[in-house]
Amino acid sequence: MNVKDSTTYRPLNTYTKLMRAAESVTARVSRCMSEDSLTVSQFGVLEALYHKGPLCQRDIAVKILKSTGNITLVIDNLEKRNLVRRERDSADRRYLTVHLTAAGTELIALVFARVEEAIVSEMASLTTAEQELLGRLCKKLGIKKGGSATKS
Amino acid sequence: MNVKDSTTYRPLNTYTKLMRAAESVTARVSRCMSEDSLTVSQFGVLEALYHKGPLCQRDIAVKILKSTGNITLVIDNLEKRNLVRRERDSADRRYLTVHLTAAGTELIALVFARVEEAIVSEMASLTTAEQELLGRLCKKLGIKKGGSATKS
DNA sequence: AAGGTATAATTTGATATTAAACTATATGAC
DNA sequence: GTCATATAGTTTAATATCAAATTATACCTT
Numbered sequence: 001m002n003v004k005d006s007t008t009y010r011p012l013n014t015y016t017k018l019m020r021a022a023e024s025v026t027a028r029v030s031r032c033m034s035e036d037s038l039t040v041s042q043f044g045v046l047e048a049l050y051h052k053g054p055l056c057q058r059d060i061a062v063k064i065l066k067s068t069g070n071i072t073l074v075i076d077n078l079e080k081r082n083l084v085r086r087e088r089d090s091a092d093r094r095y096l097t098v099h100l101t102a103a104g105t106e107l108i109a110l111v112f113a114r115v116e117e118a119i120v121s122e123m124a125s126l127t128t129a130e131q132e133l134l135g136r137l138c139k140k141l142g143i144k145k146g147g148s149a150t151k152s
Numbered sequence: 153m154n155v156k157d158s159t160t161y162r163p164l165n166t167y168t169k170l171m172r173a174a175e176s177v178t179a180r181v182s183r184c185m186s187e188d189s190l191t192v193s194q195f196g197v198l199e200a201l202y203h204k205g206p207l208c209q210r211d212i213a214v215k216i217l218k219s220t221g222n223i224t225l226v227i228d229n230l231e232k233r234n235l236v237r238r239e240r241d242s243a244d245r246r247y248l249t250v251h252l253t254a255a256g257t258e259l260i261a262l263v264f265a266r267v268e269e270a271i272v273s274e275m276a277s278l279t280t281a282e283q284e285l286l287g288r289l290c291k292k293l294g295i296k297k298g299g300s301a302t303k304s
Numbered sequence: 305a306a307g308g309t310a311t312a313a314t315t316t317g318a319t320a321t322t323a324a325a326c327t328a329t330a331t332g333a334c
Numbered sequence: 335g336t337c338a339t340a341t342a343g344t345t346t347a348a349t350a351t352c353a354a355a356t357t358a359t360a361c362c363t364t
Contacts, residue, residue, distance in 0.1 A: 008268055011275035014283040014290075015177070021290035022174035023217060025167070039319065058342060065175060070321055072344055077319070094329050094342040116160060123163035125292050131166040134289045138166075138173035140277050141286075191349065210312060222351050224314055229349070246312040246359045308363085315356070326345070333338085 018141075025122050032114040036107060041066060041074045043115070046083065046100065046108040054099045056089070083107060170293075177274050184266040188259060193218065193226045195267070198235065198252065198260040206251045208241070235259060 026040070033043045044064035049055060055063070061071045075098055078084045083104035089095035100108065123131055178192070185195045196216035201207060207215070213223045227250055230236045235256035241247035252260065275283055 008272055010280055010283050011272045012268065014275055014278075014287040015181075015271045017287040017290040017294070018174055018177070021293040022170055024294045025170070029167075041320065056342075066320090067322055068343065069323080069345075073320075092330070092342090096343070116164065119167045120160055120163045122293065123166055125295070126166075126289060128162055130289055130292075131162050133285065134293075135166040135169040137278060137282055137286045137289070138169040140282075141173040141274065142169070142176045143277070193350065208312075218350090219352055220313065221315075221353080225350070244312090244360065248313070306364090308361100310359100310361075312359080313357085316354085318353095319351080321350075322348090324346085327343085328341100329343100330341075331339085334336085 028122060029115060029118045032118050033111060035114070036111050038107075038111060039074075041070070042078055043108075043111065045071070045074055045078060045098075046104060047112060049084065049098060049100045050105065050108045050112065054087075054097045056095045056097050060098065078104070180274065181267060181270045184270050185263060187266070188263055190259075190263060191226075193222070194230055195260075195263065197223070197226055197230060197250075198256060199264060201236065201250060201252045202257065202260045202264065206239075206249045208247045208249050212250065230256070 030040050030043075033040060038046070041064065044066075045060055048060055048063045052063075057071045057075065058068060060075075061068045064071075066074075075084060075086065079086065081103075082101055084098050085101055086096045086098055089097055126134065182192050182195075185192060190198070193216065196218075197212055200212055200215045204215075209223045209227060210220055212227075213220045216223075218226075227236060227238065231238065234253055236250050237253055238248045238250055241249055278286065
């Protein structure tokens with residue numbers, strides 16, 4: 001085992017565990033969504049509208065970390081099921097404001113409650129103190145200091 | 153704030169931070185892959201072959217947590233670029249063993265080194281002790297105890 | 305050996321995803 | 335007012351992804 005190995009082992013090992021944990025928790029939680037034929041992205045859009053009120057597509061894209069082209073399609077699919085509706089902004093006609101319909105509100109309330117319950121159950125593998133600690137460590141990881149961040 | 157809120161807040165908050173950390177680290181690390189026009193899945197396949205030697209498609213699917221249908225396509229795309237080749241197993245003709253080509257070996261060696269470096273740089277936001285702790289917490293989360301696991 | 309069951313891989317149909325090109329609209333400089 | 339630039343959204347082409355149906359092969363039981 002050379003110098004590089006010993007410097008590299010721990011970060012790679014931690015990275016792998018982080019990814020596995022995220023994937024495995026996501027896989028289980030997303031079953032609550034597919035029960036009502038919602039994809040993770042569709043859920044993300046509905047949830048954003050549910051908690052923030054009507055939003056334009058760009059704001060939704062930023063919120064759920066997807067491209068605007070993608071949002072167009074996801075909203076299309078939600079609109080086909082009458083869960084949301086688009087409304088052209090009269091002041092600036094470039095904007096489309098997306099609203100939850102009554103059916104959409106009803107569905108997301110139901111599914112969100114189920115997801116919330118699943119998340120609580122997932123996190124029950126950890127004590128409250130461990131959860132706080134995990135949250136703090138994750139937050140440090142998310143913030144990339146130095147080097148090449150997304151925007152310079 | 154009712155009883156539910158106080159029981160629910162911490163798990164949801166931790167969950168969100170975990171997901172954000174995983175997404176944001178993945179986004180940065182995967183840039184090392186796209187520099188050579190490799191997707192995350194393509195990288196996963198090449199890396200599995202690089203470190204474990206030739207594998208059949210099912211084993212690759214299990215290793216990178218994807219469906220076998222998906223693997224068929226990913227291998228197709230890698231084969232088009234001459235990075236891997238399929239070989240029919242002569243003993244059991246249902247199996248296709250996937251091998252790295254010379255070009256594939258060369259590419260994955262290069263890209264893996266770059267990814268490794270990026271991961272080390274990502275994890276440098278945490279001390280070694282914090283990394284160990286994060287790894288331990290993630291491992292606990294991945295293992296779902298009690299309740300409804302994938303198979304009943 | 306024939307029939308049933310199991311397994312590896314492929315195909316199909318639907319949704320997701322991005323990057324890049326493109327359209328429509330708005331805004332600022334002149 | 336006109337042109338340049340910026341911004342919101344759509345479209346397109348490529349890859350990913352899954353679930354479910356299908357195909358080919360193997361194995362097991364009788």
